[in-house]
Amino acid sequence: MNPLKSLMTQFVLGATIMIAFILLLTLSQRESTQLQKQLTDWQAQADKIQLDIANLQQQAQHYKLNAPRDFESYNRDVAVFYQQFRQQLTTLDNSFSEANNNVTKLSESIAYSWLTQEGSPLLRAIQKQSAWHHFWLLFVDDLEAQLGDPKEPRLEWGAEYIINNQERLSLEATSLANQIHEAYVWFGITSDKVNLGLISVVMAYLLLTLGLFALRILRPVLSTTRACEAVAAGDYGKKVDLNGSGETRRLQQAFNELSARSKLMMDMLGDINKPGDVSEKLQSIYDSGREALGSNWIGLMAFNEQNVELNTSVPTTLDYNFRHRHVSLHKAFGKELASTLESGWLNIESLRQLSLTRHDERFLRELHKNTMAHQVVGYPFRCPKHNNFILLFSSNNPEGFSQQQEELIRALAKLMADAIIAGMDQPANNDFIVGDIQPIQ
Numbered sequence: 364m365n366p367l368k369s370l371m372t373q374f375v376l377g378a379t380i381m382i383a384f385i386l387l388l389t390l391s392q393r394e395s396t397q398l399q400k401q402l403t404d405w406q407a408q409a410d411k412i413q414l415d416i417a418n419l420q421q422q423a424q425h426y427k428l429n430a431p432r433d434f435e436s437y438n439r440d441v442a443v444f445y446q447q448f449r450q451q452l453t454t455l456d457n458s459f460s461e462a463n464n465n466v467t468k469l470s471e472s473i474a475y476s477w478l479t480q481e482g483s484p485l486l487r488a489i490q491k492q493s494a495w496h497h498f499w500l501l502f503v504d505d506l507e508a509q510l511g512d513p514k515e516p517r518l519e520w521g522a523e524y525i526i527n528n529q530e531r532l533s534l535e536a537t538s539l540a541n542q543i544h545e546a547y548v549w550f551g552i553t554s555d556k557v558n559l560g561l562i563s564v565v566m567a568y569l570l571l572t573l574g575l576f577a578l579r580i581l582r583p584v585l586s587t588t589r590a591c592e593a594v595a596a597g598d599y600g601k602k603v604d605l606n607g608s609g610e611t612r613r614l615q616q617a618f619n620e621l622s623a624r625s626k627l628m629m630d631m632l633g634d635i636n637k638p639g640d641v642s643e644k645l646q647s648i649y650d651s652g653r654e655a656l657g658s659n660w661i662g663l664m665a666f667n668e669q670n671v672e673l674n675t676s677v678p679t680t681l682d683y684n685f686r687h688r689h690v691s692l693h694k695a696f697g698k699e700l701a702s703t704l705e706s707g708w709l710n711i712e713s714l715r716q717l718s719l720t721r722h723d724e725r726f727l728r729e730l731h732k733n734t735m736a737h738q739v740v741g742y743p744f745r746c747p748k749h750n751n752f753i754l755l756f757s758s759n760n761p762e763g764f765s766q767q768q769e770e771l772i773r774a775l776a777k778l779m780a781d782a783i784i785a786g787m788d789q790p791a792n793n794d795f796i797v798g799d800i801q802p803i804q
Contacts, residue, residue, distance in 0.1 A: 369609050369610065370608070373609060377572055381565075381568065381572070384564060384565045384568060385565065391557055394472060395557075397472070398478075398550060399547070399551065399554070401469055402469075402546065402550060404465050405465035405466070405543055406540065406543045406544060408461045408465060409536070409539050411458050412462065412539070415454055415455045416455070418451055419448075419451050419525060420525060420529045422522075423521070423522040426448075426518060427522045427526060444518065445516055445518060448521070456503075462492060462496075463492070463496065466489055469485075478550065484542070484545045484548075484549040484550075485549065487542055487545075488542040488543045491539050491542045495536070495538075498535055578606075579607060580611050582606070583607030583611040583615055584611060584614070586604070586606075587611075587614060590602075594622050594625060599622065599629050601622050602619050602623075603615050603618060623654050627656070627775060628775060628778070630647065630648075630651035632778065641663065641675060641783055641786040641787060643786065645661055645675060645677045645783070647782075648779050649677040649678065656768055657765065657768045658758055659734060659735075659759045660733075660734040660757040661676060661677050662755040663753075663754055664690075664752065665752050666692075666751040668692075669691065669692060670690055670691050670697060671753070672688055672690075681733045684732075685730075686729065689726065694724060696717075696724050700753060703741060703743045703753060704743050704751055707742075708740070708742065709739070709740060709753065711738060712763060713738070714727070714736050714737060714738065718731040730757070735759045736757035736758060736759050737758060737759060737761055737762075737763050738763030739755055739757045739758075740756050740764065741753045741756070742772070742773070742776035742780065747784065754780060756772055
């Protein structure tokens with residue numbers, strides 16, 4: 364049997380696919396949770412940048428309103444305000460670095476390339492982050508130019524520069540925060556859709572698996588069980604449709620073979636005591652055992668002193684086509700038939716090849732021509748009057764008889780022979796079969 368059709372193979376394959384779907388769903392949910400956390404952290408950094416910008420603007424406004432009027436006050440502001448001012452700029456630089464780190468972490472996700480496709484809110488947020496950081500760096504460079512020498516910074520110029528750009532700074536910070544929030548909402552909706560889709564696929568696969576289990580395994584087992592009960596009740600020969608898969612299909616095939624064998628055996632037992640001549644017995648054997656035995660022709664040959672003769676065969680349409688019905692015991696095939704009286708069995712595995720190599724055996728050529736058989740087996744037996752016969756079975760299957768069919772023929776051959784012997788006692792056969800036959804000495 365093809366290993367791919369085995370129930371165990373299909374179970375392992377199906378379970379592997381199911382586990383793969385579950386792992387994919389778990390990975391998707393894990394990635395979704397991690398990305399949402401990273402977006403939340405990024406949002407927090409953007410909000411912190413907004414707050415830091417507001418603090419910077421507040422410091423600038425405070426200094427502008429309280430600008431020193433003498434050199435002593437200026438020195439105090441350089442010692443206090445300027446240090447606070449530099450500390451606030453450092454805080455903003457650190458906030459931008461943290462925000463950039465969040466973007467870097469996002470880029471490490473396996474879904475990053477898919478989430479940052481053209482026009483996605485996340486891509487716009489990342490682009491906005493880059494543009495905002497670039498603007499901030501330019502702003503800081505210009506601010507440093509306004510401040511001049513760190514030892515004697517122009518604090519009022521720096522404060523005015525911040526105040527003049529406070530609207531742009533606030534707008535950029537707010538725009539980034541809004542863009543990140545939009546990306547967060549969009550990602551939440553997208554991840555929910557993806558997870559829902561994966562759950563739907565898992566559920567659909569589970570339903571499909573259960574459906575196939577019911578159709579290809581459960582239903583065949585139930586139908587075979589009912590058929591077994593019917594055969595046990597006496598309905599011999601009952602068949603079931605081959606709708607199973609793997610071992611269940613083999614179970615159905617085995618049941619059909621067993622049911623056909625039981626019918627054949629019961630028919631054989633009935634034929635022994637049923638009235639009828641040899642031709643009727645052969646026809647009954649052929650009709651009841653054609654499917655179980657796989658035979659397309661059955662013939663009865665009788666031994667006499669000089670040859671072996673085909674007395675009758677079925678189907679009768681093939682029997683009429685035999686013109687040379689005897690085989691000389693002095694030729695190779697005749698000697699092979701005679702040897703079966705001691706061996707108890709005949710097996711010709713390639714009738715076509717044998718008919719070609721033994722071109723002088725007309726019976727072999729006609730047997731192959733009429734039956735198109737690939738294999739012929741035979742069972743020799745002796746009647747109570749000590750006349751010898753051989754019962755032949757042919758198969759036109761390219762592989763010949765299966766091992767089970769050949770074993771079945773061997774097992775039932777004795778019953779078939781008894782049925783034929785019973786048919787020889789009918790008056791119609793006294794002259795046809797037994798009259799001129801002599802036992803081999």
